[in-house]
Amino acid sequence: MSCFCCGSAPRIVEETEIIVKEPVVMAAPIKVAVTGAAGQIAYSLLYQIASGAVFGPNQPVYLHLLDIAPMMGVLNGVVMELADCALPLLAGVLPTANPEEAFKDVAAAFLVGSMPRKEGMERKDLLSANVRIFKEQGQALDKVARKDVKILVVGNPANTNALICSKYAPSIPRENFTAMTRLDHNRAQAQLADKLGVPVRDVKNVIIWGNHSSTQFPDASNALVNVGGINKPVPAAVNDDEYLKTTFVTTVQKRGAAVIAARKMSSALSAAKAASDHMRDWFLGTGDRWVSMGVISDGSYGTPRDVVFSFPVTVTNGKWKIVEGLTISDFAREMLDITGKELAEEKRDALEVCKD
Incomplete structure (x- = not known):
């Protein structure tokens, strides 16, 4: 058939389906505090928070950055860099040396800043210096x-x-205060993956x-490794009990010192990643994985009560729960x-300092 007006074949217009994408709904911004914000760890951490890697891709954040007064010049440079990143999820930045300004209405707080250990300083001296800092910050958070x-x-x-x-x-609530042992957890996971020759994602628990x-x-x-789609116990896969009781343990325990010896600076990049991992899992959940978090001890597994002790935990709906029912070997005991004894001694020494 020809077109009436020009004699050409008629054009057949087919009906096509038009797909309309739902608009992305952004949540209201949350305020997030980071202390020691002009320091090395924060320099890596702030981008991860502001880019969506911690609280999710639809959660804007307003950063409250706390550091001491002499560091305000450096902190202002960090603020400039955050602006230059042009991050869509960054709703604003407040740099301050005032803890009450920094903690006002925050939903999450990364307490990164502390007195660093100096040459010749005993752990007890470090504890004494930091007790005063965290006492002040606790009071400001409370207020x-x-x-x-x-x-x-x-x-x-x-x-x-x-x-x-x-x-x-x-x-x-006391359960809202946690300490970071996720860096140690990540180090341990990486060491086992390397030993077994598998990607780090294939080792869990x-x-x-x-x-x-x-x-x-x-x-x-209790760790598992995925081999050919099947989870196998790591001890059976490694098949070297002596390694798991000696080299593996000491390598993880001393990894921070090894990084300092090689880099001449502390492990800031991996610490920032671990802090991001910890808070992301706390907000968004752990699924079928266990993670390690320093949480207030209820005496589980014969540990001292009322110290902050690292346990295996799972997180659902923003609430952590200690994994129950694990067998503790004589070596583990x-x-x-x-x-536990060290933490009980630290608690005693810290409480003595608080009396001053």
């Missing part, structure tokens, strides 16, 4: 932060700093027990007791 704020202490000695911070913020110190116990006895 102005949201009561459901999630607080991650990164600055060392992280476990006891978290305990002291919670002591001086009595209106915030490694545990860090106790303190973020050289007494911590990296435990592979000895290791848990050593790190």
Whole structure:
């Protein structure tokens, strides 16, 4: 058939389906505090928070950045760089040297800043200096932060700093104060993956027990490795019990010192990644994986009560829960007791400083 007007074949217009994408709904911005914000760890951490890697791709954030007054010039440079990143999820930035300004209405707080350990300084001296910092920050959080704020202490000695911070913020639930042992957890996972020759994602459920110190116990006895789509126990896959009790444990315990020896600076990049992992899992959940978090001890597995102790946990709907029912071997019992004793001693020393 020809077209009436020109004699050409008629054009057949087919009906096509028009797909309309639903608009992305952004949540209201949340306020997130980071202390020690002009330091090395924060320099890597801030981008991860502001890019959506922590709270999700639809959650804008307003960053509250705290550091001491002499660091304000450096911090202003960091603020300039954040602006230059042109991050769609970054709703605003507040740089300040005032803890109450920094913690006002925050939903999450990364307490990164602490007194660094200096040459010749004993751990007790470090503890004494930091108790005063975290006492002040606890008081400020108690006064102005949201009561459901999630607080991650990164600055060392992280476990006891978290305990002291919670002591001086009595209106915030104690379970909302955690210490970072995720860096140790990530290190342990990476060591096992390397030993087994598999991608790190194929190893899960490694545990860090106790303190973020050289007494911590990296435990592979319940870990699993995915081989050919099947989860196998890591101890059976490694088939070297001596390695898992010696080299594996000491490598993880001393990894921070090894990085400092090689780099001449601390492990800031991996610490920032671990802090991001910790807070992301706390907000968004862990699924079928266990992760290691320093949380207030209820005495589970014969640990000292009322210290911040690293346990295997799962997280659902923003609430962490200690994994129950694990078998503790004689070797593990000895290791848990050593790190528990150190934490009990740290608590005693910290509380003495608080009396001053």
